[in-house]
Amino acid sequence: LEITPGQLGLEPCSGSIVITDVNNGNLKALVTYPSYDNNMLANKIEYDYYSTLLNSSAYPLLNRPTSQVTTTGSTFKPLTALIGLGEGLVNTTTKIQDKGIFESVVPSPRCWKYPGNHGSINLSQAIMHSCNYYFYELGFRLSTDHTGRYSDSLGIAKIKRYAEMFGLTEKSGIEISEATPVISASDAVRTSIGYGHSVAPVQIARYITGIANEGTIYNLTLLDSIRDNTGTLIEKNEASIYNQVDMFSSAEWSAV
Numbered sequence: 001l002e003i004t005p006g007q008l009g010l011e012p013c014s015g016s017i018v019i020t021d022v023n024n025g026n027l028k029a030l031v032t033y034p035s036y037d038n039n040m041l042a043n044k045i046e047y048d049y050y051s052t053l054l055n056s057s058a059y060p061l062l063n064r065p066t067s068q069v070t071t072t073g074s075t076f077k078p079l080t081a082l083i084g085l086g087e088g089l090v091n092t093t094t095k096i097q098d099k100g101i102f103e104s105v106v107p108s109p110r111c112w113k114y115p116g117n118h119g120s121i122n123l124s125q126a127i128m129h130s131c132n133y134y135f136y137e138l139g140f141r142l143s144t145d146h147t148g149r150y151s152d153s154l155g156i157a158k159i160k161r162y163a164e165m166f167g168l169t170e171k172s173g174i175e176i177s178e179a180t181p182v183i184s185a186s187d188a189v190r191t192s193i194g195y196g197h198s199v200a201p202v203q204i205a206r207y208i209t210g211i212a213n214e215g216t217i218y219n220l221t222l223l224d225s226i227r228d229n230t231g232t233l234i235e236k237n238e239a240s241i242y243n244q245v246d247m248f249s250s251a252e253w254s255a256v
Helices: 047-055 073-086 123-129 132-142 152-165 201-212 250-255
Strands: 015-021 026-033 096-098 119-121 216-219 225-227 233-236 240-244
Touching: 015 201, 073 123, 073 132, 073 152, 073 201, 073 250, 096 132, 119 123, 123 132, 132 152, 201 216
Parallel strands: none
Antiparallel strands: 015 026, 096 119, 216 240, 225 233
């Protein structure tokens, strides 16, 4: 008997993969693990097999790329970097000193490298090292008005505006059901490193696709074409464009 990690419910026992063609928004792969044998559920359902699926601690009936709600985590940091550039808070060479503990807010969050630090780093280096402190600082600057007063709601409003530009506030566009994304409504400093959001992997993939192609945000599609039973083409399909982000220079896109 071959026993899989999914059957044992071990960690990690589940996952998903979403692969897009960044040039046109077509989905190349949408994979969930663990999965199940469709043949056992076709025409006649094998009850024992179906019961095993229902009782599995790895939830094989869940289509994880579209329906497993998770936080963005550090995949949000490239967007925070673009927000910092778009709002004029930093440029591609601006350096921020990682002090380990970000003491501008209380309670004070720490960089993952604490008690060490990443030193003085620019935007590209901050993404490369996934430096929390750099993005805490961007979140703080986003939330500081022209008088120097900190307003959490100010930072959150800016983050949500850019998240909408990149499609992170809407479903991805694919032709099957998916979870509804929710962007964090509080704590702009921690929100800036990806805390508090509630999204599906396919929605993260849509936003990252837009970064990879420098600003074209697609409504992703699974459907290439529709043909009749003789193979005659009835309809050719392609991904539609959700938004075109054109406010960043080539150097800024390259830095991110």
